[in-house]
Amino acid sequence: xxxxxxxxxxxxxxxxxxxxxxxxxxxxxxxxxxxxxxxxxxxxxxxxxxxxxxxxxxxxxxxxxxxxxxxxxxxxxxxxxxxxxxxxxxxxxxxxxxxxxxxxxxxxxxxxxxxxxxxxxxxxxxxxxxxxxxxxxxxxxxx
Amino acid sequence: xxxxxxxxxxxxxxxxxxxxxxxxxxxxxxxxxxxxxxxxxxxxxxxxxxxxxxxxxxxxxxxxxxxxxxxxxxxxxxxxxxxxxxxxxxxxxxxxxxxxxxxxxxxxxxxxxxxxxxxxxxxxxxxxxxxxxxxxxxxxxxxxxxxxxxxxxxxxxxxxxxxxxxxxxxxxxxxxxxxxxxxxxxxxxxxxxxxxxxxxxxxxxxxxxxxxxxxxxxxxxxxxxxxxxxxxxxxxxxxxxxxxxxxxxxxxxxxxxxxxxxxxxxxxxxxxxxxxxxxxxxxxxxxxxxxxxxxxxxxxxxxxxxxxxxxxxxxxxxxxxxxxxxxxxxxxxxxxxxxxxxxxxxxxxxxxxxxxxxxxxxxxxxxxxxxxxxxxxxxxxxxxxxxxxxxxxxxxxxxxxxxxxxxxxxxx
Numbered sequence: 404x405x406x407x408x409x410x411x412x413x414x415x416x417x418x419x420x421x422x423x424x425x426x427x428x429x430x431x432x433x434x435x436x437x438x439x440x441x442x443x444x445x446x447x448x449x450x451x452x453x454x455x456x457x458x459x460x461x462x463x464x465x466x467x468x469x470x471x472x473x474x475x476x477x478x479x480x481x482x483x484x485x486x487x488x489x490x491x492x493x494x495x496x497x498x499x500x501x502x503x504x505x506x507x508x509x510x511x512x513x514x515x516x517x518x519x520x521x522x523x524x525x526x527x528x529x530x531x532x533x534x535x536x537x538x539x540x541x542x543x544x545x546x
Numbered sequence: 547x548x549x550x551x552x553x554x555x556x557x558x559x560x561x562x563x564x565x566x567x568x569x570x571x572x573x574x575x576x577x578x579x580x581x582x583x584x585x586x587x588x589x590x591x592x593x594x595x596x597x598x599x600x601x602x603x604x605x606x607x608x609x610x611x612x613x614x615x616x617x618x619x620x621x622x623x624x625x626x627x628x629x630x631x632x633x634x635x636x637x638x639x640x641x642x643x644x645x646x647x648x649x650x651x652x653x654x655x656x657x658x659x660x661x662x663x664x665x666x667x668x669x670x671x672x673x674x675x676x677x678x679x680x681x682x683x684x685x686x687x688x689x690x691x692x693x694x695x696x697x698x699x700x701x702x703x704x705x706x707x708x709x710x711x712x713x714x715x716x717x718x719x720x721x722x723x724x725x726x727x728x729x730x731x732x733x734x735x736x737x738x739x740x741x742x743x744x745x746x747x748x749x750x751x752x753x754x755x756x757x758x759x760x761x762x763x764x765x766x767x768x769x770x771x772x773x774x775x776x777x778x779x780x781x782x783x784x785x786x787x788x789x790x791x792x793x794x795x796x797x798x799x800x801x802x803x804x805x806x807x808x809x810x811x812x813x814x815x816x817x818x819x820x821x822x823x824x825x826x827x828x829x830x831x832x833x834x835x836x837x838x839x840x841x842x843x844x845x846x847x848x849x850x851x852x853x854x855x856x857x858x859x860x861x862x863x864x865x866x867x868x869x870x871x872x873x874x875x876x877x878x879x880x881x882x883x884x885x886x887x888x889x890x891x892x893x894x895x896x897x898x899x900x901x902x903x904x905x906x907x908x909x910x911x912x913x914x915x916x917x918x919x920x921x922x923x924x925x926x927x928x929x930x931x932x933x934x935x936x937x938x939x940x941x942x943x944x945x946x947x948x949x950x951x952x953x954x955x956x957x958x
Contacts, residue, residue, distance in 0.1 A: 404957075501863075506917050
């Protein structure tokens with residue numbers, strides 16, 4: 404399946420992916436009015452130090468430990484391999500945060516968990532972090 | 547063709563079914579379910595009290611799960627005996643079910659210590675099952691005074707679930723602190739403070755000595771008047787079926803890393819089993835949902851003739867109250883080194899021994915905790931990464947460049 408990968412030697416650490424992610428999932432049509440003056444809760448985050456940076460989002464693991472450990476049956480892997488969260492079932496217990504080896508799950512503003520679902524169902528239609536990466540460090544491809 | 551029988555219908559049983567079916571798509575599976583419901587997400591019962599979950603949406607799997615997996619489920623039936631010679635399971639009604647491979651996933655039962663006058667209490671509840679929750683849910687009223695005996699995970703989640711629904715809640719425990727099985731004094735104090743801020747009162751280092759209808763007389767001599775009593779002292783693994791036939795039983799049914807009991811063709815998984823805890827290096831009962839998942843799947847695969855071992859099980863507890871979350875994993879073995887960092891409402895403690903991370907406690911700083919968990923489960927030597935960085939932040943930036951490229955460079 405196609406997944407999001409980041410080439411850390413090309414990552415500028417500009418955090419634009421975080422803003423593009425937050426906007427794509429905001430349901431808004433104008434980035435400024437959707438995000439201005441508000442804390443953002445992106446599903447991708449930039450890690451690293453002053454030498455190297457890279458963006459991390461859900462790896463859509465083949466054998467996902469978050470799905471196994473979810474106490475609410477909120478996380479599931481679809482037949483397309485994409486791991487999705489049913490936010491209506493999530494109770495915000497943080498078990499997925501406790502077990503994800505990538506640190507790829509975090510709560511939204513409402514305390515309910517959210518995660519990268521590859522922008523397949525939002526208005527972006529393709530990963531917004533990839534499309535908006537100015538140095539093409541983030542790619543969406545089969546490996 | 548085999549004949550699989552699973553005693554129990556919780557998380558371990560569901561995962562056992564999936565484990566079997568990943569190897570053997572055909573042979574019949576019979577599930578003996580003491581409860582009358584399809585497998586549900588047990589930890590959600592406190593959220594159901596609170597209204598954050600509803601019973602109809604607590605199912606672990608879609609409605610056609612059993613049918614699709616060729617399972618016959620005997621709801622509301624209990625196994626009362628096993629005959630390992632003839633390889634049969636005896637049910638309550640005296641009938642026998644033959645098995646080729648058997649998995650005991652019988653869970654645990656509430657442990658109620660002898661307390662004088664308990665029989666004089668009209669409204670008393672355990673809090674472990676859907677039916678316990680429904681009974682308690684039906685009994686509470688706006689002006690109820692609730693006494694919960696036990697300040698562990700079950701008692702406190704019950705308290706949180708009821709907090710907005712009743713007049714008062716008092717929690718007592720013989721231990722001097724809340725959540726004594728997973729938190730030290732400092733961490734427990736932080737969680738207790740949060741609970742108290744939401745109107746929950748505590749009597750710690752004290753417990754009910756006797757009951758006189760709606761009054762508890764504590765060991766200290768204090769009295770607590772209540773309308774509803776919840777008994778959440780603890781749970782005991784359901785081991786009798788294996789103990790009765792001479793199988794090895796300790797606190798739980800002893801299993802090896804294949805989930806085999808000491809009796810041929812009988813496996814055990816979940817809260818009733820006592821398996822290997824790699825953070826301690828010894829066997830122990832890990833009565834947590836993730837472990838039931840791992841053990842059940844492991845048992846199922848091996849029962850069906852596949853090969854799977856479980857060697858990296860560790861305690862994993864995410865528990866939160868009113869928005870304050872405590873994430874703990876692994877253990878703090880004797881002689882471990884402790885690295886601590888504190889802030890207002892925050893505690894980060896990492897436990898290391900012999901160059902490995904063995905456990906941690908994170909309260910109020912839960913970000914990316916799973917990175918720490920992976921270091922414990924995968925036993926990654928700390929000298930292979932930037933542990934100084936990890937002391938303050940869970941980040942994959944602590945991995946060496948090449949290792950990180952490998953980890954992030956392909957499908958996992």
